[in-house]
Amino acid sequence: MQSYSIESANGQAKLHLQDIGRPVPGSGQVLLRLHAAGLNRGELIAAHASTGAASRPKPLGGEGAGEVIELAADVSNVKVGDRVMGRCYGAFAEYALMDAAEAMLIPDGLSWQEAAAIPLAYLVAYDMLVVQGKLQADEWLLITGASSGVGVACLQLAKALKARVAGTSSSAEKLARLKALGLDVGIQTRSPDFCDAVMQATQDKGANLVVNNVGGSVFAECMRSMAYEGRFATVGYLDGQLSSNIDIGLLHAKRLVLFGVSNKLRSAAERAALVQRFTADILPLFASGQLRPVIDRTYPFQELPAAIAHMESDRHLGKIVLG
Structure with a gap:
């Protein structure tokens, strides 16, 4: 064969x-x-x-x-x-x-x-959003790199759970297509500069669950974008950056949960x-x-x-x- x-x-x-x-x-x-x-x-x-x-x-x-x-x-x-x-x-x-x-x-x-x-994209999305992320109806999900296979699966599954979704992409065309799939807030960027947009969309509460497809370059910005008792899933590192600083004060004060998703x-x-x-x-x-x-x-x-x-x-x- x-x-x-x-x-x-x-x-x-x-x-x-x-x-x-x-x-x-x-x-x-x-x-x-x-x-x-x-x-x-x-x-x-x-x-x-x-x-x-x-x-x-x-x-x-x-x-x-x-x-x-x-x-x-x-x-x-x-x-x-x-x-x-x-x-x-x-x-x-x-x-x-x-x-x-x-x-x-x-x-x-x-x-x-x-x-x-x-199998892979939707199993990973289910693991992040439901099993570990415990996403609920009306909560906010933030997806970095929302146009990826896993990003789209997360968007679709989140909407089936009746959650609200913000997503980042460098492409305005892709964000328009994602909005047709239910994306509530599209943020056009490939840089760690999306916290203000997330806070504006969530009335300064932040995202209840974050899915980071991008990697270390946006890790700190994802944490800044989180709500009290928010959950943070790391699943990819498209940027190749495997390290980032962690604001321990923010982790402590907001009672954040950080977790990885891998079958390795x-x-x-x-x-x-x-x-x-x-x-x-x-x-x-x-x-x-x-x-x-x-x-x-x-x-x-x-x-x-x-x-x-x-x-x-x-x-x-x-x-x-x-x-």
Whole structure:
């Protein structure tokens, strides 16, 4: 089968398309014939951040949608022929393995491409907004880098929760498109200068929950933009800045909560538990049509380099998908 891998060295990433053997499901796994897969900037950031000698090529792609064609003997929650979506390692390939505990049945009415756009962005958004962020109706959410895949998922989920949303973007065109999706306040900037606009929108109360997709360059400004007992989720660092000063006095006086969102150190059981909650709470919204993934552009499998170039150009809004 054909599969993409990525090799990184000295801040450079090199793609490889190669023919390899079709994988065989082990305990708790299913084998998918993939129909679509979503792009995620995190994989590319990690590759560009590499230093030193070249790494061994690693399979590329972290989420996909496809048909179950084989499963391990101990798998009972899905069956051969099911249409499923979820996180899976090496999703930029004709076939890939997925842990059955993370496989979600695709709601009727969703295309393969739409399904592939859901797992990572919307699971992360659910983790930040509901599980850890405890966002409530009428509260204010601030999203930095609101046009990213995760940013758009956060906006859509927040509006489904009846929260109010402010978002930053350097593009007036993107903010206009986000307002059509429900964005209450758009702030055109790529600099740490949005606190005044947030305070004006919230009658000087600040944002109850902040999602920081950008990184350290806006960290301090995000804290200044927070409400009393506000929560602050750090999920990305598009700016490549991994450090920032923390105003401990502000943290103390406002009783702020700071948390990160990553699956890097989570156990398989913890990941599966999040999928179960998401399946119960959020998948019905996709099934009913209340939520619909926003796909910026879809590329054929052979055009992954062009899809990555489009992502790195920052011209997209929402998800980029292969399929």
